[in-house]
Each structure stands twice: as C-alpha cells, then as structure tokens.
Amino acid sequence: MSSDKLEKSDVRRAWFYVAPALLWTMAFFIVPFAFMAAMSFASLVRRKIVYTWDLANYLEFFDKPYLLKGLFVSLEITLAVTLISVVLAYPLAWIIAERVPKRLQRAVLILAILPFWTSYVVRSYSWLLLLSSNGVINNALMGAGIISEPLQLASTTSATIIGFVHFFVMLLTLTIYSNLVQLSPNYKRAATDLGANTFQTFWHVILPLTLPGIMVGAFLTFVLCIGDYITPQILGGNNELVLPQIIMLQLGRRADLPAAASMSIILMLVVTAVYLLCLRWLKMERT
Amino acid sequence: MIAHRMTALLSWTYLLILFGFILLPVAVLVLFSFQDGTLPIPPFNGFTFRWYAEVFADDKLMAALRNSLTVAICSSLIACLLGFFAAYGLSRYRLPGSALQRILLMAPMTVSYLIIALGLLVVFNWIGIRLSLWTVGVGHVIINLPLCFAIIYASMGDHQKNTERAARDLGANGFQVMFLITAPMLLPSILAAFFLSLTFSWDEFIISFLLSRFDVTLPVEIWSLLRSGLNPKTNAIGSLVFLLSVALLIMLEMFVFRRRSKP
Numbered sequence: 211m212s213s214d215k216l217e218k219s220d221v222r223r224a225w226f227y228v229a230p231a232l233l234w235t236m237a238f239f240i241v242p243f244a245f246m247a248a249m250s251f252a253s254l255v256r257r258k259i260v261y262t263w264d265l266a267n268y269l270e271f272f273d274k275p276y277l278l279k280g281l282f283v284s285l286e287i288t289l290a291v292t293l294i295s296v297v298l299a300y301p302l303a304w305i306i307a308e309r310v311p312k313r314l315q316r317a318v319l320i321l322a323i324l325p326f327w328t329s330y331v332v333r334s335y336s337w338l339l340l341l342s343s344n345g346v347i348n349n350a351l352m353g354a355g356i357i358s359e360p361l362q363l364a365s366t367t368s369a370t371i372i373g374f375v376h377f378f379v380m381l382l383t384l385t386i387y388s389n390l391v392q393l394s395p396n397y398k399r400a401a402t403d404l405g406a407n408t409f410q411t412f413w414h415v416i417l418p419l420t421l422p423g424i425m426v427g428a429f430l431t432f433v434l435c436i437g438d439y440i441t442p443q444i445l446g447g448n449n450e451l452v453l454p455q456i457i458m459l460q461l462g463r464r465a466d467l468p469a470a471a472s473m474s475i476i477l478m479l480v481v482t483a484v485y486l487l488c489l490r491w492l493k494m495e496r497t
Numbered sequence: 498m499i500a501h502r503m504t505a506l507l508s509w510t511y512l513l514i515l516f517g518f519i520l521l522p523v524a525v526l527v528l529f530s531f532q533d534g535t536l537p538i539p540p541f542n543g544f545t546f547r548w549y550a551e552v553f554a555d556d557k558l559m560a561a562l563r564n565s566l567t568v569a570i571c572s573s574l575i576a577c578l579l580g581f582f583a584a585y586g587l588s589r590y591r592l593p594g595s596a597l598q599r600i601l602l603m604a605p606m607t608v609s610y611l612i613i614a615l616g617l618l619v620v621f622n623w624i625g626i627r628l629s630l631w632t633v634g635v636g637h638v639i640i641n642l643p644l645c646f647a648i649i650y651a652s653m654g655d656h657q658k659n660t661e662r663a664a665r666d667l668g669a670n671g672f673q674v675m676f677l678i679t680a681p682m683l684l685p686s687i688l689a690a691f692f693l694s695l696t697f698s699w700d701e702f703i704i705s706f707l708l709s710r711f712d713v714t715l716p717v718e719i720w721s722l723l724r725s726g727l728n729p730k731t732n733a734i735g736s737l738v739f740l741l742s743v744a745l746l747i748m749l750e751m752f753v754f755r756r757r758s759k760p
Contacts, residue, residue: 221592223586224586224587224589224592227582228582228586228587228592230579231579231580231582231583231602231646232602234579234638234639235601235604235605235639236601238635238636238638238639239604239605239613239616240601242613242616242619242620243608245616245620246612246616246619298515301511302512305509305512309505309508309509309512310512321516322515324519324520324523324743325520327739327746328523328735328738328742329715329738330700330702331702331716331719332526332719332734332738333522335723336523336525336526337522338727339525339537339727340521340525346539349538349540350539376518376519376522379515380519437609437610437612439611444723457611467615470615471619474615477609477611478612
C-alpha cells in the first residue's frame with residue numbers, strides 16, 4: 211500500500227491529484243493577497259497608483275478621525291451584536307433541546323432557521339419593510355394610538371444591530387442546540403442526584419460544558435459581522451459608517467485601491483487579534 | 498409543581514416571542530409581495546400576482562437569475578472536482594509537506610469575502626483582465642474550495658481503503674478505482690459539498706458586486722433594485738428566491754441527509 215512504502219510513481223500520481231487545487235489556491239488567493247498587501251503600501255498620485263512602499267495609508271488611517279471612527283463603530287456594533295445574539299439564542303436553543311418533544315425538535319429547529327434561506331440582501335430589505343417610517347411597526351404603533359408621529363427606526367445604528375441579531379440568533383441557535391444535544395444526559399442526572407435544582411444544574415454544569423461551543427459560535431458571529439457591508443449599508447443610514455462601508459467608499463467614489471487595501475489589512479489584523487485572544491481564553495478555560 | 502408550571506409557561510412564551518422575531522420579516526416580505534398597490538406597507542389592499550408577473554417580465558432580473566444559476570453550478574462543480582481530487586491525493590498518499598498543503602487549501606476560509614474580492618480585483622486590474630461572470634466564478638471557486646475539500650476529506654476514512662485495494666488487486670487502474678469505487682462510496686458527502694457551495698455561491702454578494710461589470714448575478718441585481726426604495730416587486734423577487742432556496746433545502750434533505758442516515 212502506498213502509505214507504507216513511498217514509490218516515485220506514487221508521489222507523481224499524488225501530486226497530480228493535489229496540484230490543481232493547490233495551483234488554483236495559489237493563483238487566485240495567495241498571489242492576489244500578496245498583491246493586495248503590496249498595494250496597501252502604494253499611494254494614489256493624480257489618479258495613478260504609484261508604489262511608494264511607505265506606510266502613508268496606515269498613518270492616514272490613524273490620523274483621520276472619521277476613518278478611525280469607522281473601526282470603533284464596527285467594533286461597537288459587532289460586540290453588541292455578538293453579546294445580544296448569544297444571550298437571545300442560548301435560551302431558545304435550550305428550550306428546543308429540553309422542552310420541545312424529541313420528535314418535534316427537528317421541525318421546530320428548521321422553522322427557527324427558516325429565514326436563513328432567504329437571500330442575504332433580501333433579509334435586510336425585509337427589515338426595512340418593518341422599520342421604515344411608514345412601515346409595519348410604526349403603522350401598528352400609530353394605529354394603537356401609542357405614538358402620534360412615526361419613530362425614526364430605519365437608517366439608525368439600532369436598525370443595523372437588529373438586522374444583524376436576526377441573522378446571528380438563527381446561526382447561534384443552531385450551533386448551541388447541536389452542542390446541547392451532544393451533552394450526555396448523565397451530567398444532568400448526576401447533578402440532580404447530588405441535590406442540584408434545575409437552575410443550579412444549568413448554571414454549574416450545563417453552561418460551563420457548553421461554553422467552548424458558545425465561544426466558537428460567538429467568534430464566527432464576530433468575524434462574519436465585522437466584515438459585512440450589506441446590513442449596515444441597507445439599514446444603517448449614513449450617520450455612523452462601519453469599516454467595510456468606508457472601504458467600499460474608497461473603491462467607489464475615489465477608486466483609491468491603496469487606501470481600500472490598507473483598511474482591509476487593518477480589518478484582517480483586528481480579526482486575527484480577536485482570534486488569538488479567543489484561543490488563549492479557550493485554552494485557559496480547559497486547564 | 499406551580500414553579501414547574503411557571504417555567505414551562507415562561508419557556509413557551511419565550512419560544513413564541515423569539516419565533517415572532519425570527520419569522521416576522523419573512524412573513525411580511527411574502528405577504529406584501531401580493532400587495533395590490535405600489536407600496537409594500539400596511540394597509541394590505543388585497544391579493545394580486547401583478548408583481549410576480551412584473552418580475553418574470555423583467556429581462557434584467559431574469560438574465561441575472563440565469564447568470565446566478567450558471568455561476569453557482571459551474572463554480573460548485575469546479576470546487577467539488579478540485580476538492581475531491583485534493584482530498585483523494587492527500588488521504589491516499591503520504592506527500593512531503595501534506596500538513597502545509599492542507600493549511601494552504603483551507604486558508605481562504607479564514608479571511609473575509611471582501612478581502613478575497615479586493616485581492617482578485619487588484620490582480621485582474623494589473624493583468625488587464627476584463628471583469629465578467631468568469632471573474633466572479635473564479636472568486637466563488639476560491640470561497641467554496643476549502644469547504645468542498647474539508648467535507649470530502651473528512652469523510653475519506655480508512656474503511657474505504659480495503660475496497661479500493663480489492664479493486665486494485667482485481668486489476669483496476671488508478672482512475673478506475675477513483676471514479677468507480679471511491680467517488681460512488683463518497684457520493685453523499687460529495688453531494689453535500691456541492692449543494693452547500695451552490696447555496697453559498699447563489700447568495701454571495703460582495704465578490705459578485707466587485708468582480709462583475711455588465712452581466713451581474715441576482716443578489717447584485719436585487720441590490721440595484723433597492724435603490725428605488727420599498728417596492729412590491731422587490732418583495733416578489735425576494736419571495737421567489739426564498740421559495741427556490743427552500744426547494745433546494747428539501748432536495749438536500751431528501752437526497753443527501755436521508756441517504757446518509759441509512760447505514
């Protein structure tokens with residue numbers, strides 16, 4: 211067998227299988243990434259890209275308050291979304307796993323993530339139907355006589371957060387549910403036998419056991435949320451731009467590829483930093 | 498007993514509220530796609546299929562729909578094929594640096610789509626390749642290849658090795674083993690990888706947006722529809738996409754997961 215003894219013809223054949231995927235990844239991911247990194251050290255001089263090999267773009271980013279603010283708005287929104295989504299999704303996943311009869315669980319779960327299957331762009335748009343000044347919510351509130359003037363709900367940071375939370379509650383419910391049902395029922399039985407009530411069992415046994423799974427889900431939420439352009443663009447209005455919006459602005463209006471590239475690198479570094487933080491935290495949790 | 502009832506009541510209330518939050522936007526989207534009026538907001542004036550008719554009469558939307566399907570199917574096929582080959586090579590042969598190769602193949606999964614799109618944009622600009630559906634497809638293969646590779650690689654266990662060895666002993670050559678023995682045995686995970694990348698490509702926006710010019714995919718076309726504000730036609734195309742995705746989901750459930758659950 212080839213894995214026991216490596217023959218020359220086997221190596222050649224193995225390369226033949228692996229090479230196409232490797233070449234594709236090199237050509238259309240590694241090389242473009244290197245190009246983009248190089249581009250981030252270039253500058254736009256009279257609408258022409260000049261490779262100056264300096265840190266001008268990065269320095270400008272930390273120098274201009276409206277650019278730096280984008281990063282902070284991004285972090286703020288992403289942290290809020292991650293926190294709210296976990297807090298909302300955990301009880302839902304728990305109820306589906308513990309309270310809903312076993313044979314109905316799959317159906318209930320599918321229903322809970324049904325809007326996942328609408329197009330991402332359309333999902334944000336459908337929140338616009340609810341939140342706009344003449345939309346469903348304002349209509350209902352005015353109809354009930356609670357308010358007399360429509361509230362400004364759309365084109366706000368809150369609208370962005372609501373749109374995001376809607377998406378990530380579904381994602382997290384799915385991941386946390388799969389974590390909960392994988393737990394052996396023996397843990398719960400043991401805790402009950404030792405005299406813990408439902409709350410104590412949950413707080414001291416179930417929650418710590420599912421924490422690594424929550425962290426994975428939360429990290430996924432963080433990464434997808436901080437890199438997203440669509441939801442803030444449709445729901446957020448023009449007051450508080452997030453970093454991806456600012457990146458797209460550089461591309462659109464000014465065609466400033468170097469600036470866009472440098473900001474993308476910054477965005478990537480932030481995600482990497484958070485990843486390393488999470489990794490450390492998870493490792494400490496385990497020991 | 499009373500406390501137990503209370504928590505049960507609380508649980509069901511919470512479930513209902515969250516389901517309301519999750520399902521309300523889609524319900525409103527679908528309901529107002531039938532709106533007999535020009536605005537998809539209350540009051541609901543009555544049922545009409547007018548907006549669906551407009552969607553089907555819209556050449557640009559229909560072209561975008563065809564483009565999306567073409568790009569999704571072609572890029573998923575390529576990603577699956579490349580992923581399958583790589584998974585086969587890396588699991589059946591011991592190559593020098595195979596750990597590094599696995600990391601390299603998975604790398605595109607760790608960066609955001611925006612960065613992948615920007616990188617490709619820079620390179621295509623530099624070489625002077627015109628943006629088209631082809632460039633979008635190249636980008637979609639990059640985001641789906643790690644996924645296809647990971648899924649197929651994970652299911653290539655040792656238990657298929659014996660069957661492959663038997664086939665080889667009976668005189669099958671390498672390709673025959675791969676296509677007649679390995680691929681059919683792995684069909685469920687290959688199909689899962691294919692359908693999953695199909696849905697990712699179908700719904701992908703930022704790469705399609707940055708790497709296309711005249712021919713666009715459906716999410717990009719819907720994006721430009723949004724500029725006209727609230728419009729029942731957008732509801733109609735949104736509902737149609739929803740219907741198509743759910744149909745795909747049912748197909749996945751029927752052909753892939755059911756088959757897998759049987760031993």
